[in-house]
Amino acid sequence: MKKLLTKRTATVVLGMTVSMSMLLSGCGAKNDGGTASGDKAAPAAAGKKYTFRLADTHPDNYPTVLGDKKFAEIVNQKSNGRIKIDVFPNSQLGEEKAVIEQVQLGAIEFTRVSTGPLAEFNKSYGVFSLPYIFDNEEHEWKFLEGDKGKELLDSLEASKLKGLAYYDSGARSFYAKKPLNSVDDLKGLKVRVIQNKINIELMEALGANASPMAYGEVFSALQTGVIDAAENNFPSYYTSNHYQVAKNIILDAHQRVPEVLMISKNQWDKLSDDDKKIIKDAAQESVKTEREEWTKFEKESEAKVKEGGATVVEVKDSKPWQDKVKPVIDKYREEYKDIFTAIDAARK
Incomplete structure (x- = not known):
């Protein structure tokens, strides 16, 4: 009986020791610094x-x-x-x-x-x-x-x-179920965008209709015709499999x-x-x-979407696109005046 109590006592002590160790270690960000009472302080360089x-x-x-x-x-x-x-x-x-x-x-x-x-x-x-x-x-x-x-x-x-x-x-570009060869091809299209004011104004300036929705809904929305187009960078176009249901991408690079x-x-x-x-x-x-x-x-993404049958169109002249969105830029130019000045300086 005495041996049994001794074993039980040892088990309880061990359990308490483990519990205390877990409490001291904390969770999330752990700070394991410091030394035990009576020990010599660790060198400051150790941190x-x-x-x-x-x-x-x-x-x-x-x-x-x-x-x-x-x-x-x-x-x-x-x-x-x-x-x-x-x-x-x-x-x-x-x-x-x-x-x-x-x-x-x-x-x-x-x-x-x-x-x-x-x-x-x-x-x-x-x-x-x-x-x-x-x-x-x-x-x-x-x-x-x-x-x-x-x-x-x-x-x-x-x-x-x-x-x-x-x-x-990278840069974000438009892709759609129908061929895209110029900025005029966006006219009237329902385009998925990230929910923010500037993106909605951008679609309006390009003659398209903004359709804000969650990223995870885009594939089925393209597949069923709820939307006609979307926009993103090349890797996202590939990894999301959007290229399978919207096989036309035009590299306009409207946003970085x-x-x-x-x-x-x-x-x-x-x-x-x-x-x-x-x-x-x-x-x-x-x-x-x-x-x-x-x-x-x-x-790698560009090569994969081409292998998958997507048509990739380069934009050789961005001016027609820039002309269309000039009202959006002008609207916010004063608000971001200092940043625009630095962006212009980086261009030189």
Whole structure:
């Protein structure tokens, strides 16, 4: 009987020890720094240990997710394993708007999101929804890497977010069930758009009818004729299988909407200056990987949709398209005056 009680007592003690360990380890972002009472203090250079989460809506191995993973890898290396970032792709932690709100609260530490939904949290980001403001990829990145682009990243702090780096997402173009050879072919078409004011005004300027709807509904809407057309970048056109039901894409590149890698301002403020530098530098270094993966995937996507029977039309002269949307640009020019000035300067 005495042996039985001893075994039971040992089991209870062991269970209490495990429970206490789990409580101390916490959940979500873990801070494993500090030393036990009576122990010698750890060297300051060692720093605290963290485990963070990074949310992404795109599927695993998508260029942005590969950028996320490279970022996490570099942070882990630079911190000698102290800072671990777990990447959660495929909307595992929620859709972009909901995730942004969680990052504001510090419930999720990192995310990669499109500048599209960011406009709801920072009005300046609405400029990226305006059509044809960038001539090409080089023009866009010259702006993003310039002073105004960096200023836009820093301006997110007012929304309890900390911008770390821009990622590439190519250019958005129109695709439809009927052939598209010029801007006039959009006239009267029902085109799916992201729900925002500028996109609706853009469709009106092009003579089309805006049909806002969730991204997941687009395939069936095209298939059944609820809509005639949609718009997106090449990889999304391919991975969504939209090319199977809307086999005509015209590369007008009406929008270049970059992505942003960011951290909760709440969490950022708790980091040491050394750890802030590690995270900021790693974010910037990861851009090269993401852009290389984007370029590669874009080419692969174009080849795949052509193999699948899609017709791809190049736009050699953007002026007719720009002329059509000029009223939209003029309407917002004063509101985004400083940003337009920087975009124009990047063109020279």
